[in-house]
Amino acid sequence: MLPSWTENQELRSMSEKPRLIYFNGRGRMESVRWLLAAARVEFEEIFLDTREQYVKLIKDGSLMFQQVPLVEIDGMKMVQTRAILSYIAGKYNLYGKDLKERAFIDMYVEGITDLMHMILMFPFSPPEAKEKNLALITERATHRYFPVFEKALKQHGQDFLVGNQVSWADIQLMEVILAVEEKTPAVLLAFPQLQAFKTRMSNMPAIKKFLQPGSPRKPPPDDHYVSTVLKVLAEE
Structure with a gap:
């Protein structure tokens, strides 16, 4: 039929x-x-x-x-x-292979989203608050959020945060790293694992294409x- x-x-x-x-x-x-x-x-x-x-x-x-x-x-x-x-x-297929992996991806994504929310709201800050808000973004990135991912990558011993393949969490982490670097270029100096992660992600063909002008x-x-x-x- x-x-x-x-x-x-x-x-x-x-x-x-x-x-x-x-x-x-x-x-x-x-x-x-x-x-x-x-x-x-x-x-x-x-x-x-x-x-x-x-x-x-x-x-x-x-x-x-x-x-x-x-x-x-x-x-x-x-x-x-x-x-x-x-x-x-x-x-x-960017959400882990089982419920346990999905739970970790969810936790990482929620943390990244909290930091990203601060970045998204920054352009709407009144001029007199921008300096203070920028300092807060940098402080939270370097003391609350990036240390978590630095430790996770080191302990996991893989190229990616969860399992052994790229996931939603990796992609959002890459996005927020670049967003913070735009405001504080030296933000990754104390995070060698994140520096290596950023290089790996940047060289993935799909990500590399997205980072090119005209994307x-x-x-x-x-x-x-x-x-x-x-x-x-x-x-x-």
């Missing part, structure tokens, strides 16, 4: 490229871009520039909690960054990005 029209639509949506709907900047979508790039998955992007675009997504029922990012993948409209990332990680990787947020986000999300 031939597939019905509805089934055909579903089959077609399953084979289409994921579509990322967000601002033209890093924000919470950048980790999704990293993960898809590491999995060698091509994707399309739609950038939000106006309040009207955002309101239309809400009225259309596309945003479950009236929040972006939004990723259309496999016939679903996915929201909530953690849910999006865990789905992609599971789909593309979907977004530049550090500037004033235009900040103003666009505030304009689109501003409550009327």
Whole structure:
């Protein structure tokens, strides 16, 4: 029996490229871009520039909690960054081989996300708070978060954080290392394991391609990005 029209639509949506709907900047979508790039998955992007675009997504029922990012993948409209990332990680074999490995990946990812949240909010800091917030990011990276991963890599004795293959945790760690280095270039001086990890990850073909100019990787947020986000999300 031939597939019905509805089934055909579903089959077609399953084979289409994921579509990322967000601002033209890093924000919470950048980790999704990293993960898809590491999995060698091509994707399309739609950038939000106006309040009207955002309101239309809400009225259309596309945003479950009236929040972006939004990723259309496999016939679903996915929201909530953690849910999006865990789905992609599971789909593309970046989520460990068993529940125990997944638990460690989850713990590492949660820690990385805490540090990344500070970095994501930094561009929205008032000018008088930027110096203090930058110092806090550097302090937390060097005293709370990076020591954990330095120790984990040394004790594990493998190239990657969990098991013996690259996972979601490795990819997010690479993302946050580069994000902190943009603000504090010498941040890895006391972390030889992380220095070696960064070199290994940078040389992986998919990551190396993502780090090249012209890739979907977004530049550090500037004033235009900040103003666009505030304009689109501003409550009327």
